[in-house]
Amino acid sequence: MPPQPVPQQEYARVVLIIVLLFFLYASPDPGPPPGFPTARDYAAERIAVSRRSLDILNITKWQDFSPKGPDTPKHEAPRYLNLTGFREDDDYAWERLDAFRKRSSEYSDEARGKWRGVDGNENGLMPNVYENVTGIVAGRWVRRTADINGEPRKRVMNLTEITPETDWAFQGEEYWIRNITGNEGKLMLRLDEKQVDEIGSFEDLSLSPINAVRSAVATLTIQDETSSGDGWEMRLHGLHWPKQGTMLFTTTSDKFHGIYGLPHLTSSREHYLSGQKLLNRTLEKAIEGMEQAIWADPANPFTSSPDSQGDATMPVPHCELVVYAQVYPLKVDLASSAGHLDPANIVQQIEQEIRFPNGAPIPDAPRLQVSTVMFSPDCGFMIESKGPPDFSPGDGEHLLGKKQELFLQDIQSWLHVFALVIFAQIMLLKIQSKEASTPSTIGRVSLFTVAIMLMADALLFSSLSLLSATAPNLFPAALLTSFTALMSVALGVRFVGAIYQVQEPERRERLRTQQTTSTAPARPNATPARAPIITAAGADTLARATDAPIIIPSDQDIDLEIAENTTVAAPLLLPTTNTPATTTQTPRNSSSFGAIYVKFILVLTFLLFISLSSTSWPIPVRTFYVNTLSFIYLSIWIPQIRRNITRNCRKALLWKFIIGQSILRLLPFAYFYLKEDNILFADTDWKAFCVLAGWVWVQIWVLVAQEILGPRWGLPKNWYEEGWDYHPILREDNVEAGGLPIGLVQIPGSPTLERARTSEELGRKKKDGGVRTVDCAICMQVLEVPVVGAGEDSSANAGGVAGILARRLYMVTPCRHVFHSACLEGWMRFRLQCPICRENLPPL
Ligand SMILES: *[C@@H]1O[C@H](CO)[C@@H](O)[C@H](O)[C@H]1NC(C)=O
Ligand SMILES: *[C@@H]1O[C@H](CO)[C@@H](O)[C@H](O)[C@H]1NC(C)=O
Ligand SMILES: *[C@@H]1O[C@H](CO)[C@@H](O)[C@H](O)[C@H]1NC(C)=O
Ligand SMILES: *[C@@H]1O[C@H](CO)[C@@H](O)[C@H](O)[C@H]1NC(C)=O
Ligand SMILES: *[C@@H]1O[C@H](CO)[C@@H](O)[C@H](O)[C@H]1NC(C)=O
Ligand SMILES: *[C@@H]1O[C@H](CO)[C@@H](O)[C@H](O)[C@H]1NC(C)=O
Ligand SMILES: [Zn+2]
Numbered sequence: 001m002p003p004q005p006v007p008q009q010e011y012a013r014v015v016l017i018i019v020l021l022f023f024l025y026a027s028p029d030p031g032p033p034p035g036f037p038t039a040r041d042y043a044a045e046r047i048a049v050s051r052r053s054l055d056i057l058n059i060t061k062w063q064d065f066s067p068k069g070p071d072t073p074k075h076e077a078p079r080y081l082n083l084t085g086f087r088e089d090d091d092y093a094w095e096r097l098d099a100f101r102k103r104s105s106e107y108s109d110e111a112r113g114k115w116r117g118v119d120g121n122e123n124g125l126m127p128n129v130y131e132n133v134t135g136i137v138a139g140r141w142v143r144r145t146a147d148i149n150g151e152p153r154k155r156v157m158n159l160t161e162i163t164p165e166t167d168w169a170f171q172g173e174e175y176w177i178r179n180i181t182g183n184e185g186k187l188m189l190r191l192d193e194k195q196v197d198e199i200g201s202f203e204d205l206s207l208s209p210i211n212a213v214r215s216a217v218a219t220l221t222i223q224d225e226t227s228s229g230d231g232w233e234m235r236l237h238g239l240h241w242p243k244q245g246t247m248l249f250t251t252t253s254d255k256f257h258g259i260y261g262l263p264h265l266t267s268s269r270e271h272y273l274s275g276q277k278l279l280n281r282t283l284e285k286a287i288e289g290m291e292q293a294i295w296a297d298p299a300n301p302f303t304s305s306p307d308s309q310g311d312a313t314m315p316v317p318h319c320e321l322v323v324y325a326q327v328y329p330l331k332v333d334l335a336s337s338a339g340h341l342d343p344a345n346i347v348q349q350i351e352q353e354i355r356f357p358n359g360a361p362i363p364d365a366p367r368l369q370v371s372t373v374m375f376s377p378d379c380g381f382m383i384e385s386k387g388p389p390d391f392s393p394g395d396g397e398h399l400l401g402k403k404q405e406l407f408l409q410d411i412q413s414w415l416h417v418f419a420l421v422i423f424a425q426i427m428l429l430k431i432q433s434k435e436a437s438t439p440s441t442i443g444r445v446s447l448f449t450v451a452i453m454l455m456a457d458a459l460l461f462s463s464l465s466l467l468s469a470t471a472p473n474l475f476p477a478a479l480l481t482s483f484t485a486l487m488s489v490a491l492g493v494r495f496v497g498a499i500y501q502v503q504e505p506e507r508r509e510r511l512r513t514q515q516t517t518s519t520a521p522a523r524p525n526a527t528p529a530r531a532p533i534i535t536a537a538g539a540d541t542l543a544r545a546t547d548a549p550i551i552i553p554s555d556q557d558i559d560l561e562i563a564e565n566t567t568v569a570a571p572l573l574l575p576t577t578n579t580p581a582t583t584t585q586t587p588r589n590s591s592s593f594g595a596i597y598v599k600f601i602l603v604l605t606f607l608l609f610i611s612l613s614s615t616s617w618p619i620p621v622r623t624f625y626v627n628t629l630s631f632i633y634l635s636i637w638i639p640q641i642r643r644n645i646t647r648n649c650r651k652a653l654l655w656k657f658i659i660g661q662s663i664l665r666l667l668p669f670a671y672f673y674l675k676e677d678n679i680l681f682a683d684t685d686w687k688a689f690c691v692l693a694g695w696v697w698v699q700i701w702v703l704v705a706q707e708i709l710g711p712r713w714g715l716p717k718n719w720y721e722e723g724w725d726y727h728p729i730l731r732e733d734n735v736e737a738g739g740l741p742i743g744l745v746q747i748p749g750s751p752t753l754e755r756a757r758t759s760e761e762l763g764r765k766k767k768d769g770g771v772r773t774v775d776c777a778i779c780m781q782v783l784e785v786p787v788v789g790a791g792e793d794s795s796a797n798a799g800g801v802a803g804i805l806a807r808r809l810y811m812v813t814p815c816r817h818v819f820h821s822a823c824l825e826g827w828m829r830f831r832l833q834c835p836i837c838r839e840n841l842p843p844l
């Protein structure tokens, strides 16, 4: 056997790989040339700087840092620290520090003002705050400019001078990130307090116990809505005085050694002393940690962007932030539950019960409320949470949220509710796919309607499994919900597969007609006009059929027969019959389903990717994206409406399914668009929700109208090919349409007519002027059919809703047989053939 010739491209690829490997091995060690500093030198430098800063913290005293401000007395010289960012030459906006401190005290007073009233025990507030503030709070912020008179001072910050040893990615002030330029926006603060160890907390007996302090970490997300920038997320390190509920955080970077100067930013001597003593110990520990990791190029342990790798090698300058936060006292209705609690340490009991629930009676989960003031010393802006005293509580109540345990409980219970919703969707899908189990019923269902639902469920499944993998606290609930979503996906895939399979011949037919239209312009009509059978032979057929019991033949028999018919007769468009002719093409079927499956997965991945990256888009763009995607998703019934029109069929889906799915799929939107404190902290937007719900509502009404008025109501006649009308207005003199259906024609000697004559109906018929009777061949019951007499005006009694509804009771086939609507519809669920003459029937 001769060797297969390797294609030219393969050679090129091999050569490329070899060249790459060569370069990889031949490249010299990535160390810098001699004389240049190594990574270790950088680390040693950084550690030395940190140590110097710590020394400064060690030796300085309260009020050693009192920069020049508008209120500084003339005779008093301003004092600065020899600490990066705290020096006079750095030219930071420290003149606003006093305003920041003052505002912080105002906010603390505002919060504590409420506990003072408690002494009289009037408003049921407790004089205590949560001591463990681990949790999430969110709210709105506003820019504070009240302390600025006129234009802000022009400052000259020269990064090269401030930090000679750092290579900044760029210098220009206008490119600094986190520069908040808008006037308001959203704010979210995630507070995190680790279990206190010996180092992390401090209680000095020389100070009052109320000044006990411990270290804390917070993650702050600021969204600047009036500017083009998106939200900034940063990690802050700082101090927490738990008895007072006061917190002070700061960012720390090469150009601002915030954490080393943090005690100087407090507003009281006690806070300064306790903070300095704690930081003296924790920072010492942190520097020791850096020394141990010197070989691994230790990064700044207090960095505010721990996730960005570039921060260590080529830092991007960003605005620094000092954050003051005040926890509000608990709002507890003491009267209801205080009887069981020891008044001395109510907060501890509540916190213990929240964290380790064992059924102790506690007041209803008091919320966590925090007010905050933030100040950027280098960019010079000051922002604060929106709320009293400047704003009424209706405008904003500072930051509201929950303790972490309660928040997790909330998410878990909502996940459970969501799992129930998905489960209900599964049940509906199950009922629907059971209902649509025959080829003719499946043929009516739109592939896209079900595929959109499947796509949504698959997206849900992937995001929920991501959640259950990344959030260990939510593991059981998220897993349960993602499992229900998986079940829904599995069921949906089966249903979509079935629909695809059944509609395959139809698609092929369409493809073929598209190809052949160029050569053969005349397309065979889907519903061939049949010569009316009004002869005695026809009546004969009817008589025979009515005598014999109707047996629904098994699928195989009829399939074979159809196959024979179709091979002999001209090929008819019969999408709902699985003729054996398709067996030769079965491999192609499955492979094309594979192709569409791959397409589906690709679209899904694409959507997932876009949605994940949309979290970093500007807010208006993201809102637009989310709303557009929601709108497309909630257009689920549009493909079905379209299919009803093209196929001229009704009753594709159960009403139970349509209404149920609409409601269930709107429920999550209702939650996120309407509920104020939803678990994603998403902004409520009832207008958008009304649009979405209204859109679904309109689609449902269109479906209802299609059911009642016919699938093609309201469409111009030339937009579609006229399909067979199963509910025609019957006229005695309707010659061009082939006259009246069999059995309604008055042929002397016809058995049907004999029976009709003998029945008393005949008399009434004459009276009504237009009701004829015939036996329905399926149920053997008498069927009354209104007939417009010759020469009468058909619009008189056949028009209008009453006429339409009356005509809905019977169905006339192209072969001019008449049945009860219910009977023939039931029959057509199994076979698209006339039960009497086995003529093919156009789909309903
Ligand atoms: C802190 O300062 C004191 C003197 O005020 C000195 O004895 C001590 O060694 C210093 N500690 C550190 C870690 O620099
Ligand atoms: C500030 O500290 C640096 C070393 O970090 C030192 O060279 C400089 O002289 C100090 N400046 C003052 C005013 O003490
Ligand atoms: C910043 O300071 C350095 C060193 O003092 C100086 O060379 C540079 O020109 C200054 N840059 C600006 C923009 O003032
Ligand atoms: C505060 O609560 C969180 C969450 O339960 C816990 O992980 C943390 O250890 C607690 N912190 C303190 C200081 O008790
Ligand atoms: C800081 O810690 C050192 C010991 O590590 C101690 O000698 C010094 O007095 C402390 N300084 C302050 C201000 O507490
Ligand atoms: C921040 O934004 C303000 C206002 O747009 C601008 O004047 C300033 O240069 C920007 N950068 C810094 C570092 O302040
Ligand atoms: Zn019937």
Ligand SMILES: [Zn+2]
Pocket: 813, 815, 816, 817, 834, 835, 836, 837, 838, 839
């Ligand atoms: Zn027939």
